[in-house]
Amino acid sequence: MAPGDHRHLFVIFGGTGDLARRKLIPSIYRLITEDGLGDDCVILGVGSGDLDDDEYRSWTREVLVEAGFPQREVSSWSDRNVHFQRVPRDADSLDELSERIATIEDEHGLPGNRVFYLALPPAVFPSTMTRLGEAGLHESPGWARLVVEKPFGSDQASASALNELVHRWFDEEQVYRIDHYLGKETVQNLLTFRFANPLFENVWNRDRIESIEITVAEELGIGDRAGYYESAGALRDMVQNHLTQVLTLVAMEPPVSFNANQIRNEKVKVIEAIAPIAEESIVFGQYEAGTIDGEGVRAYRAEDGVDEASKTPTFVGVRLEVDTWRWQGVPFYLRTGKRLPRRLTEIAVTFRQPPLCIFHGHRDSCGIEPNVLLITLQPDEGFTLRFNVKAPGEPLTIDSQALRFSHDDAYGELPDAYQALILDVIEGDQTLFVRGDEAEASWRVYDDLLDHPCEPYPYVGGTWGPATLDASLALGGTEWTGERERARDAGDGTAPIDPRS
């Protein structure tokens, strides 16, 4: 850990919720055991359930054992460092919580450093925020930091209202808006890849790049989240945040230093340069029944809690343009969907063809494959760079081959995104968090398209989204570069090209 006073109270609103169970408690415990946080972190779970400290400790132990930690080890840690405070849902003040915080800090000799993690459904966020501020919880002798989960608002107006509310009590320097994609090692590595390798940076522009595709495909459906997903849909759930964040890292200018605000300034400039999206440049889809990995999957409209005439999109494909000197005219295709054939997050950069083909009788159609850089963010994290070579022998034949880098081969298992993000909160580093103006700018890009009244195009569960004419027009063809390259590697792609044929 970086030097500094890390002793703090980590207050989780939604202390027994799904996020606390799946991500927060295991990540905090990993920081304690792997990153040297030790006993510097004391947890206070807050929730409406009728639990006492002992019951919350045994819940925490179960969560940790489920996550693979040994029972004996987690028992002594949770007995020392875990507390619970019940706050009834309808409580109109958090004064009782305020007193409890003071008692725990006193008991553990903590200096008053506090993390308030709002792991709550968006609907209760404003009221909790208000009560937290009115109870003066943010006024502490040490530092106080507020962590807010996505979604941050549901459009530009609501995000702006939330920012106003948060800023009533917290300065922007105290606010950590989570987009967990930014905590993924491979997403962070985009900055290193771009700004530590001038080899690529020099070709990273409209002169050399034909198009960029950003794909986030999921095999999963909506699980038991119909309540949230029906009002969100893929544009709010994935595109406005995760895909747009990845886009900013791909398209941003070099910051003057590796500093949170410098980096975020450059990201905001990219978002502000995204040209208005024409209706014909966006395609919405919704999954129908189908098969994934040999298992039948239900249609979206047949999922529990989903309206049987629902128009909520589970797939979005959108063509964006970033109007800057670097990117003018280069299409960025963003696509995401649930119930696609497999889980895959990937950036495909297709480079331009040679300006003049010396291998052919005619100059304008070279017939050789473009160079493609595939950056796979998950799973099978790594890069693949495709380039052309002369296949041995005569006649002269050009073949496409690949250079590969695999994170797993080089470094083994990657740390969890939440572990990285929580460590940054404790260390006070905001680089990987979305700034208030950034969140608002990002909603502004999609605001006019959020509540689209049309029927989404149906697609069969387990296929790569709607294959309609409109989809192909908007998305520059329905072929996905990454899929084409993998098919080629699997041996069912194109044969080497004889440029003289």
Ligand code: BG6
């Ligand atoms: C969440 C979305 O933010 O990201 C989910 O709400 C989605 O719908 C998830 O499944 C995807 O995250 P990951 O890390 O599994 O790619």
